[in-house]
Amino acid sequence: MDVSNILASHAAKYQSVTVEKETPLDVDAGFLTVTDPNPIDEESYNENLEEHLQSLARDGVQALLASLFTLPTRPSPDGPLAQLPPPTTQLPRAKPLPQPKPKTKWEAFAAAKGIQKKVRDKKVWDEEKQEWVNRWGRHGKNKEVEDQWITEVPANADVDHDPRKVARDARKTRIAKNEKKHAQNVARAANPRDARKQEIDKTLATTRISTASMGKFDRKLEGEKKMRGVKRKFEPTEKSVDEEAKASLALLSRLDSDAKKTRREPPAEESVLNTRKAVRFASKGRGALALAKEAAGGRSSKGSKGRRIGGKR
Structure with missing residues (x-):
């Protein structure tokens, strides 16, 4: 009895569990995925697309099941369970990487000063x-x-x-x-952006009040809020004589103090004695030349007087 036809029909109906491809399929049992790197057969793809896709799906599922049956199992009430290995496929992140945590004021200060955390x-x-x-x-x-x-109580503590x-x-x-x-x-x-915005607004407000008009006539930026509570105090145009005298004296005293601050200080290596001031004091404001003539004249008169006295004797 010839059964070759029966075996051929059976083999056509039930394909082999071994999947043979020019390039082996990439099976990732951890993710239960199969990747087929082989190129698409254009002839079968164009001839019957549905059958072509079913053939590719069948080969992938067969390769995945074959790899699952090789994994170790453990018993459970529902039957043996396969222990999946760690995934090997590198998948992209679903969400972006988390932003680094901003430092607190103490952490920033410690980093700047080199202080180690204990x-x-x-x-x-x-x-x-x-x-x-x-x-x-x-x-x-x-x-x-x-x-x-x-507990010890201080002597100057209250009664209660x-x-x-x-x-x-x-x-x-x-x-x-x-x-x-x-x-x-x-x-x-x-909200790091909100904190940065508040810092910028504070810096901008500080620069606004640095002008004479307290920022009233400065160019406004787009979206800038109106500043509140910033006013300039103007002195009254009419004052009494005593108030004007006090204001003038105060202005002169400030100018004098500023002039003293800007005056050049002598270097450290120079003498502590102010020679110019000493000469001006000794000559009563006439200068060094007058002081020298006076000193020379005094010596000559003293000498002639001594000679005259000697002649009388």
């Missing part, structure tokens, strides 16, 4: 108890004054002075300050 221990040594206690929290070292049963309440209020103030700084850092990290 992690403080949660435990601290208590000399009185001779044991390690918590730095914060329940029965923490920061609550030592609040929890102790006796409560040291425990003072220590508690100081601790609450520190906590509130830290929470406020933390909220500012979170807001700055959430």
